[in-house]
Amino acid sequence: MLGNVAIARGFLEAGVQFVAAYPGTPSSEIVEALAYASRRLGVPYVEWSVNEKVALEAACGAAIAGVRAVVAMKHVGLNVAADPLFSISYTGVEGALVVVSADDPWMWSSQNEQDNRWYG
Numbered sequence: 001m002l003g004n005v006a007i008a009r010g011f012l013e014a015g016v017q018f019v020a021a022y023p024g025t026p027s028s029e030i031v032e033a034l035a036y037a038s039r040r041l042g043v044p045y046v047e048w049s050v051n052e053k054v055a056l057e058a059a060c061g062a063a064i065a066g067v068r069a070v071v072a073m074k075h076v077g078l079n080v081a082a083d084p085l086f087s088i089s090y091t092g093v094e095g096a097l098v099v100v101s102a103d104d105p106w107m108w109s110s111q112n113e114q115d116n117r118w119y120g
Contacts (some may be wrong), residue, residue: 008099
């Protein structure tokens, strides 16, 4: 089992109910696996969003409403989603919200190096 598929499996076993993402290597396989499983195992909602900010805002809305939500994006996508990321950290959620940022610090599959651990 590859790492991204293992991440998807963990979300399924945790009972994720809402998944939003913007496609980009190295994170695309997470949502592809969840979308495939949604047809078989009943994950209620999986979407490709128009950008990373919209994906995070949609997942935040679901989590505020009490749903277990996941948002996934590649490392540079977290820059696009930074504004709602910082805001949601102050408002809190009723459900659960997991933000997956698939970093590529040695630029194996993307256009630049970035290490998002600095966001923490």
